[in-house]
Amino acid sequence: MTRAGKHTLFRILLIGPALLAITVFMIVPLLLMAYISFRGRDYSGGVLWDQFSAEAYVRLFFERELDGSLALNLNYMFIILRSVWLSFVTMVISLAVGLPVAMFMATRDAKWKAVLVFMVTLPFWTNLLVRNYAWILLLRDHGTINSTLIWLGIISEPLPLLHNSFAVAVGLTYSFLPFMVLPIYASLEKIDLRLVEASFDLYANRWQTMRRVILPLAYPGIVAGCVLVFVPALGSYITPELLGGGKTLMIGNLIGFQFGAARNWPFGAALGLFLLALVLTSLWLYARRYRGELEGGR
Amino acid sequence: MTKTNRVGPHTAGMLMASAISLGAMTGGALADGELNLYNWSNYFSPELLERYEKETGTRVTVDNYASEEDLLAKLQAGGGGYDVIFPGTTTLGVMVEKGMLAKIDVNQMENFKNLLPAFTTIAGDEDRTYSAPYMWGTTGFTYDPAMVPGGKLEDSWKAIFEPADELKGNIAMLNEMSDVWNAAAYYTGVSKCTEDPAEAQKILDVLMAQKPHVKLYSNDGTIDRMIAGEVAVHMQWNGAAHRVKAEKPNAVYVYPAEGTTFWTDVIAVPKDAPNLEEAKAFVNWMMSPEVAAAASNYTGYSNAVAGSGEFLKDDLKADPAVNTPAEYNDRLRAFENCSPASKDLREKVWTKLKS
Numbered sequence: 001m002t003r004a005g006k007h008t009l010f011r012i013l014l015i016g017p018a019l020l021a022i023t024v025f026m027i028v029p030l031l032l033m034a035y036i037s038f039r040g041r042d043y044s045g046g047v048l049w050d051q052f053s054a055e056a057y058v059r060l061f062f063e064r065e066l067d068g069s070l071a072l073n074l075n076y077m078f079i080i081l082r083s084v085w086l087s088f089v090t091m092v093i094s095l096a097v098g099l100p101v102a103m104f105m106a107t108r109d110a111k112w113k114a115v116l117v118f119m120v121t122l123p124f125w126t127n128l129l130v131r132n133y134a135w136i137l138l139l140r141d142h143g144t145i146n147s148t149l150i151w152l153g154i155i156s157e158p159l160p161l162l163h164n165s166f167a168v169a170v171g172l173t174y175s176f177l178p179f180m181v182l183p184i185y186a187s188l189e190k191i192d193l194r195l196v197e198a199s200f201d202l203y204a205n206r207w208q209t210m211r212r213v214i215l216p217l218a219y220p221g222i223v224a225g226c227v228l229v230f231v232p233a234l235g236s237y238i239t240p241e242l243l244g245g246g247k248t249l250m251i252g253n254l255i256g257f258q259f260g261a262a263r264n265w266p267f268g269a270a271l272g273l274f275l276l277a278l279v280l281t282s283l284w285l286y287a288r289r290y291r292g293e294l295e296g297g298r
Numbered sequence: 299m300t301k302t303n304r305v306g307p308h309t310a311g312m313l314m315a316s317a318i319s320l321g322a323m324t325g326g327a328l329a330d331g332e333l334n335l336y337n338w339s340n341y342f343s344p345e346l347l348e349r350y351e352k353e354t355g356t357r358v359t360v361d362n363y364a365s366e367e368d369l370l371a372k373l374q375a376g377g378g379g380y381d382v383i384f385p386g387t388t389t390l391g392v393m394v395e396k397g398m399l400a401k402i403d404v405n406q407m408e409n410f411k412n413l414l415p416a417f418t419t420i421a422g423d424e425d426r427t428y429s430a431p432y433m434w435g436t437t438g439f440t441y442d443p444a445m446v447p448g449g450k451l452e453d454s455w456k457a458i459f460e461p462a463d464e465l466k467g468n469i470a471m472l473n474e475m476s477d478v479w480n481a482a483a484y485y486t487g488v489s490k491c492t493e494d495p496a497e498a499q500k501i502l503d504v505l506m507a508q509k510p511h512v513k514l515y516s517n518d519g520t521i522d523r524m525i526a527g528e529v530a531v532h533m534q535w536n537g538a539a540h541r542v543k544a545e546k547p548n549a550v551y552v553y554p555a556e557g558t559t560f561w562t563d564v565i566a567v568p569k570d571a572p573n574l575e576e577a578k579a580f581v582n583w584m585m586s587p588e589v590a591a592a593a594s595n596y597t598g599y600s601n602a603v604a605g606s607g608e609f610l611k612d613d614l615k616a617d618p619a620v621n622t623p624a625e626y627n628d629r630l631r632a633f634e635n636c637s638p639a640s641k642d643l644r645e646k647v648w649t650k651l652k653s
Contacts, residue, residue: 044388044392075646075649079649140528141528142526142527160467162514245513245514245515246514247512247514247652248652248653249649249653253652254649257649261475
């Protein structure tokens, strides 16, 4: 065997486990999902494996009238739009809160930094379900927040904090905030503080320094943080179910419903793929725009 | 339908039961007769099993499942070697249709005469060839008299679908498509298996008009929510209502006059049951009043055997939520296996309600 051949074999062996994991845990399930989405629906749950049907995809946008003709049905699109909107709001709030926190952390002593990073990751020690239940205890009518406000005499009737979109946004922001803080912190921490000093030396004020020096340098972290918050928020299931009071579905709940009570697996699979396509498209658009900006700046 | 409520946090008990059954199975090969039950966890009285073993000399083992999907999957895979299973109505229908059950002619059994008339037939097994009733329950609503105007609500879905001003925002619904759909269908006077989009629209109208006044849709924590007084009225399963009353004795469980859904879990025998004769004897035994009462005393749900009332525990006997008064019998509506077209409509209404 030639030297180059040996080298290639060695490389394949090294990459092998990773490739195997990706194939088994990602590609095969995805293909299975795609396959199921094109099969017939078994009304008692499951899939008619021997029957081809594109009905699941038709269902995304249309409903069948009694005579078999198609009529536009935007119900599912509304649910998806609401999910996108709520995830976007979550992302914006997380950014507004996460950026100052990350800046504060990045400008502390090394000793404090370690403690602060530890504190940001602390919530992950508890199960997400338990943390959502904790928010129920805080937000409900006789919960901590309302009782305190009533006790202080600020309000006389409990505020409707729970079982609405507000509660969902609070819960999602809380759940995903660390995913915003940590990447921004990571990119801020690497900033050479002499650049900031130079900016001040050149008569930039605080705002200009922030906008022209710090934010551009933190941009990769901000982008990563936004993606890490937006994408899982879009697929969230527990938070809208518990804090939203079951009044409105997000796409995650809609998918769960198809595999549960509705017993429409092909449609559930199609919805899952649609969500995936949505995320990939928006990431691709984002990446294109981001790259364009970098090149334009040169 | 109500399974999550019934099973609850009993994983530890389930593991223990499984361990015990494993031990029993290996030893059981030596006994005269054997019987392997496959059931929800904490859904069968251990004392009753002991009694059966003593009376008949048959050795009984129990294994547990966590969802009816598990039960179905295990039997479809041909595994298990179980003699007696306890599926709900939906699963029963699937099993009969797919030929998974043994023909045990329950209607010819000696104790069949003990059944309440309403339970001598069931959707999917109309003449009771395959199954006997085990436990059943209803879906109505519970209210706290201290929190409703005048201290009383009428026995009607109207109280919950068109609430008085004081109750607006003070109502909780179950987050269960079939139960909510059924209730709205009874209220509008439409068949719950309707295939007519115009009738489905009527149901949707009622639900949409009600939605702004609903505080939340949820199957979890219905008991705590009533006890804490977070809502005045809660659409609820009767077993949960019984447990609300333990803390709030004044709470009232309503059987709405337009119709109250009742669900049934049945006792059936898989097609390849290794001990068919023992299984048949067991099914017959379960239909005797005293045995059925002992089963109810353990589960907290009603059974379908006439004359079992006098053997019930006092708190169950005294609670109309569990021991349904005879005058409400004509309000009870059985499960119906609706056509795919009807299921599609139901699903459409539910999605529109939540979109």
